[in-house]
Amino acid sequence: MIIKQTEFVKSAVKPSQYPEGNYPEIAFAGRSNVGKSSLINTLINRKNLVKTSSKPGCTQLINFFKINDELSFVDLPGYGYAKVSKKIRAQWSPMIKNYLSCRNSLVGVVVLMDIRRHPGSEELNLIQWLESSRIPWLAVLTKADKFSKQKRHKRLELISEDLGVTKDSVILFSAKSKLGRDIIWNEIDTFIGKT
Numbered sequence: 001m002i003i004k005q006t007e008f009v010k011s012a013v014k015p016s017q018y019p020e021g022n023y024p025e026i027a028f029a030g031r032s033n034v035g036k037s038s039l040i041n042t043l044i045n046r047k048n049l050v051k052t053s054s055k056p057g058c059t060q061l062i063n064f065f066k067i068n069d070e071l072s073f074v075d076l077p078g079y080g081y082a083k084v085s086k087k088i089r090a091q092w093s094p095m096i097k098n099y100l101s102c103r104n105s106l107v108g109v110v111v112l113m114d115i116r117r118h119p120g121s122e123e124l125n126l127i128q129w130l131e132s133s134r135i136p137w138l139a140v141l142t143k144a145d146k147f148s149k150q151k152r153h154k155r156l157e158l159i160s161e162d163l164g165v166t167k168d169s170v171i172l173f174s175a176k177s178k179l180g181r182d183i184i185w186n187e188i189d190t191f192i193g194k195t
Helices: 036-043 086-102 121-132 149-163 181-191
Strands: 006-012 025-030 062-067 071-075 106-114 137-142 170-172
Touching: 025 036, 025 086, 036 071, 036 106, 036 137, 036 181, 062 086, 086 106, 086 121, 106 121, 106 181, 121 137, 121 149, 137 149, 137 181, 149 170, 170 181
Parallel strands: 025 071, 025 106, 106 137, 137 170
Antiparallel strands: 006 062, 062 071
16 A cells, blocks of 8 residues: 555544544554554554554553545554553453444454564453454564564464464564565455455
């Protein structure tokens, strides 16, 4: 996709605050500090449309972005970060589940995982829930530049096994080198029915 225009639309915590679902939506889900904001910025060729932080737990709302007046990206709060207060963490899970359950314009979820970690119960439960809800999803391993080519392919094999999917269905991504950017766009086009 050629990116001509991107804009932040609004932040929300509950369905009554969501913008109208006029465009197909792609949601980005993952553990805190996994690189959701960096991935979105890389996809749209912008350095800072989505605020990035080295401090985990910064995205605490559901953030909606409009792309080319034809698509929406939705940045979901990161999960699994212990240093955020229990009260805030307790609010995130229903916030994310409400969005995923009731958003009719949602056409796919990009599930981000750090290549350096094995998928935990949060990732596996999310994927199982997406499967049972028949919501298409895509697994992306972020921070692939942290490893040599040989080591990253070994990690890809191990994590694919953990997820119970073929390694061809998991995408390696690096915000630094833009590795995987075009493949992710191809998958997004498939989600929105453009291919």
